[in-house]
């Protein structure tokens with residue numbers, strides 16, 4: 018009898034100690050998650066982004082027109098980058114290209130490819146976050162002048178590279194994401210969102226397991242409306258399918274990047290209809306919550322004057338970090354974000 022009482026008392030004391038430990042650990046893990054995210058976000062630098070963007074938007078890549086030699090060079094550049102960083106392909110081995118035949122593009126286009134890289138989640142590997150940006154652009158005009166497309170969408174392309182590199186560093190230090198992340202460089206955007214359309218029709222991972230798509234298309238410049246306060250980015254779509262995604266995105270920005278999030282183009286009444294005009298829409302159409310990151314249009318938009326010397330690299334780095342923090346939270350939070358609309 019005594020012995021049992023003693024054991025019961027001992028167990029209940031143990032229980033109290035254990036519970037308070039759990040609470041302490043939970044608080045600590047939030048703290049650690051924030052600090053960890055900050056540590057790896059700091060690896061996203063304006064210098065690295067600039068180095069890559071001067072390559073992606075160089076004359077050598079001839080405006081990255083879908084299916085043309087310049088775009089193939091850009092695809093090789095992306096592939097070499099992922100190999101050099103030890104970031105795997107979801108297709109296995111050194112196969113980083115999801116090849117799209119003319120039949121799935123349009124009659125006047127040569128076959129082209131989405132470039133894909135992958136980090137496998139440590140706890141929920143079957144749940145996938147897709148971080149995307151198109152890497153194609155307009156090619157050259159009749160006079161052979163090159164559309165360098167530094168902002169559109171060299172900026173998004175190098176942002177995806179930098180985010181992948183930051184997550185890979187976290188993996189190497191034992192802090193990899195719980196969910197898997199697919200880094201998706203889509204082709205054929207300028208021809209009608211063709212690469213992302215192909216991806217959702219022939220997904221590498223089931224769309225039902227795809228928790229969210231963060232899409233970046235033009236984040237290296239400012240538009241006229243923000244001439245005097247460039248510390249901003251337009252967010253489009255964040256609240257359309259998931260309240261949780263919208264709140265999480267706001268929370269990460271309030272905590273870390275403190276950009277002015279401008280929702281002007283998120284209004285259903287906005288005549289520009291940007292929500293439907295970049296690659297995120299192919300995911301949204303399939304009920305996958307999305308956020309589209311965008312700086313708005315400017316005088317060099319779709320002109321040969323969209324060159325890398327006009328990019329604000331500090332701003333590009335900050336906006337890239339916002340996407341990274343948001344991705345970190347989506348990939349690591351306890352439960353998959355909820356679709357509620």
Ligand SMILES: [Zn+2]
Pocket residue numbers: 151169170206234235
């Ligand atoms: Zn674009």
